[in-house]
Amino acid sequence: MSRRTFVSGATAIAAGPMLIRLDAPRLPDGLFRLGVASGDPLPGAVVIWTRLAPETGMPDVAVPVHWEVATDERFRRVVASGAKQATADLAHSVHVDVRGLRPGHLYYYRFKAGAQISPVGRTRTAPAETGRPQxxxxxxxxxxxxxxxxxxxxxxxxxxxxxxxxxxxxxxxxxxxxxxxxxxxxxxxxxxxxxxxxxxxxxxxxxxxxxxxxxxxxxxxxxxxxxxxxxxxxxxxxxxxxxxxxxxxxxxxxxxxxxxxxxxxxxxxxxxxxxxxxxxxxxxxxxxxxxxxxxxxxxxxxxxxxxxxxxxxxxxxxxxxxxxxxxxxxxxxxxxxxxxxxxxxxxxxxxxxxxxxxxxxxxxxxxxxxxxxxxxxxxxxxxxxxxxxxxxxxxxxxxxxxxxxxxxxxxxxxxxxxxxxxxxxxxxxxxxxxxxxxxxxxxxxxxxxxxxxxxxxxxxxxxxxxxxxxxxxxxxxxxxxxxxxxxxxxxxxxxxxxxxxxxx
Ligand SMILES: [Fe+2]
Incomplete structure (x- = not known):
């Protein structure tokens, strides 16, 4: 399927409400070429980021991106997860404001779109508001x-x-x-x-x-x-x-x-x-x-x-x-x-x-x-x-x-x-x-x-x-x-x- 067929096909399918969950069919390789990032740490929250930006360009469709936050690098203890649509109006960037985390803790995070999994990022929340860090x-x-x-x-x-x-x-x-x-x-x-x-x-x-x-x-x-x-x-x-x-x-x-x-x-x-x-x-x-x-x-x-x-x-x-x-x-x-x-x-x-x-x-x-x-x-x-x-x-x-x-x-x-x-x-x-x-x-x-x-x-x-x-x-x-x-x-x-x- 050429990219042109895919894009126009996707638009047609998206019109039918039952078929909106296009689970990222045949997305270009190298979606996570720009890596991952996190930022703006609060005591129980941190923003995790990625952008789907394959070298060949992204089709103009919304793509569900799944995310996971874990306390270990191998994601055996996942403490938060979800999905977010990456859309063309924000260049298929994804910003997740992950809440409900513990203050002053180390976390690992990653994203998944279609069959592709991002590199793993490491992040840290800020200490508790009332904390007295040394x-x-x-x-x-x-x-x-x-x-x-x-x-x-x-x-x-x-x-x-x-x-x-x-x-x-x-x-x-x-x-x-x-x-x-x-x-x-x-x-x-x-x-x-x-x-x-x-x-x-x-x-x-x-x-x-x-x-x-x-x-x-x-x-x-x-x-x-x-x-x-x-x-x-x-x-x-x-x-x-x-x-x-x-x-x-x-x-x-x-x-x-x-x-x-x-x-x-x-x-x-x-x-x-x-x-x-x-x-x-x-x-x-x-x-x-x-x-x-x-x-x-x-x-x-x-x-x-x-x-x-x-x-x-x-x-x-x-x-x-x-x-x-x-x-x-x-x-x-x-x-x-x-x-x-x-x-x-x-x-x-x-x-x-x-x-x-x-x-x-x-x-x-x-x-x-x-x-x-x-x-x-x-x-x-x-x-x-x-x-x-x-x-x-x-x-x-x-x-x-x-x-x-x-x-x-x-x-x-x-x-x-x-x-x-x-x-x-x-x-x-x-x-x-x-x-x-x-x-x-x-x-x-x-x-x-x-x-x-x-x-x-x-x-x-x-x-x-x-x-x-x-x-x-x-x-x-x-x-x-x-x-x-x-x-x-x-x-x-x-x-x-x-x-x-x-x-x-
Ligand atoms: Fe400068």
């Missing part, structure tokens, strides 16, 4: 430009012992295929419509190391700019001269939908119209709360000058999200308040000497709001804030002060900006230090800087948070050794970075 270990990562290199970092991340992975943005890059890159993007240009964003996401998930990292832990994801368009701000594209407002809004809708379809997110994040709920919160007993930010969807356009950056009307989060953050930080009841954030909070001068230049896409461009939030950090109402940041394609461990130009102002928190999985490719370490070491000498709030590729593992206990910078030797080979290059300690009750230990 320890929480997770990793954060960002910026995985497929064209910049291989995901050698994920091969190691998948082997770590983690409760979850926080991904801080730039999951895909929207750049056009570059035939001279290490690996080349699919398609013929930048993605603009839904089919193109779907193809871009699918290409990223064909990477075996990325799939392994998804299958190993639940992920808590947020986006930054490249999931849509470089440096977009709310309804404003990077290049308003080239994209009309209507065209960019349509592009954003397409990008959001493809993002949801490929991420293990709860139904509450399903895009509605132009919007998608990405800022959200996860609690790990009374030990830690992770506040996940969205600094793209509601932000003011980037200011053009440093003076314009002082406009008090500028916002990175929008007023509603700011209130949500301020109240959530105050009321979390957790020992540690972790922010899953995109662009750098700490002032980041790019010029040595008395002159200063800033990237105004960062919080350096939104200085009044930053000051307001840093004052809140220092108000005595926020327990141990640590900002975890992506975007920079470098590591920057920083003390957060209320005024970075005035070293007499108090340190109110810590920020760890954690490099990139691939973006930037293999770096010129010496050139980086030639540029930035002199600026570091004038920037006492910078405690450690580096420009190599990798990720950060955070080990949180009741007395301190120990963050380990894990670096790979190269992303220009599929496999490369990993090493711990530096460790940053934040102590309970003492804002900022207490100590930096760099490997010699």
């Amino acid at each position: 320890n929480l270990r997770f990793a954060f990562a960002s910026c995985q430009d497929y064209q910049a290199g291989f995901y050698s970092a994920y091969a190691h991340l998948a082997e770590e012992d983690l409760a979850f992975v926080a991904f801080l943005g730039d999951y895909i890059y929207e750049s056009a295929p570059n035939p001279n890159a290490r690996r080349t993007h699919e398609g013929t240009g930048e993605p603009l419509d839904l089919a193109q964003y779907r193809n871009r996401h699918a290409q990223y998930k064909t990477d075996p190391h990325l799939r392994a990292a998804h299958a190993a832990f639940p992920w808590i994801v947020t986006f930054d700019d490249h999931e849509v368009d470089n440096n977009w701000a709310d309804e404003i594209p990077q290049d308003p001269d080239l994209q009309t407002p209507a065209a960019f809004r349509a592009r954003r809708v397409a990008a959001f939908q493809a993002y949801y379809e490929h991420m293990p997110m709860r139904r509450s994040s399903l895009p509605r119209g132009l919007d998608m709920q990405v800022y959200r919160r996860f609690r790990f007993g009374d030990l830690a709360t992770m506040h996940v930010l969205d600094t793209r969807q509601y932000r003011s356009d980037q200011p053009a000058t440093r003076e314009a950056a002082l406009d008090p009307a500028l916002t990175m989060t929008g007023p509603e999200q700011e209130r949500w953050l301020v109240n959530g930080l105050r009321n979390s009841g957790s020992r540690w308040n972790l922010l899953a954030n995109q662009v750098m909070w700490a002032q980041n001068d790019r010029t040595a000497g008395p002159a200063q230049t800033f990237d105004l896409d960062n919080w350096d461009g939104y200085r009044v709001q930053r000051r307001r939030l840093l004052d809140h950090f220092g108000s005595g109402q926020v327990a141990n804030p640590i900002v975890l940041t992506g975007d920079r394609h470098c590591t920057w461990a920083c003390d957060l002060r209320t005024d970075f130009d005035d070293p007499s102002t108090p340190v109110v928190g810590a920020e760890i900006t954690g490099t990139s999985i691939t973006s930037g490719g293999d770096p010129d370490v010496a050139a980086f230090h030639r540029t930035y070491d002199p600026i570091m000498a004038e920037s006492p709030h910078w405690r450690y800087i580096d420009n190599q590729r990798g990720y950060v593992v955070c080990d949180v206990d009741r007395s301190r948070t120990l963050s380990s910078l894990r670096l790979v030797d190269t992303v220009w080979a599929e496999v490369a050794p990993v090493r711990t290059a530096a460790e940053f300690v934040v102590e309970n009750g003492r804002p900022g970075i207490a100590s930096v230990t760099a490997a010699s």
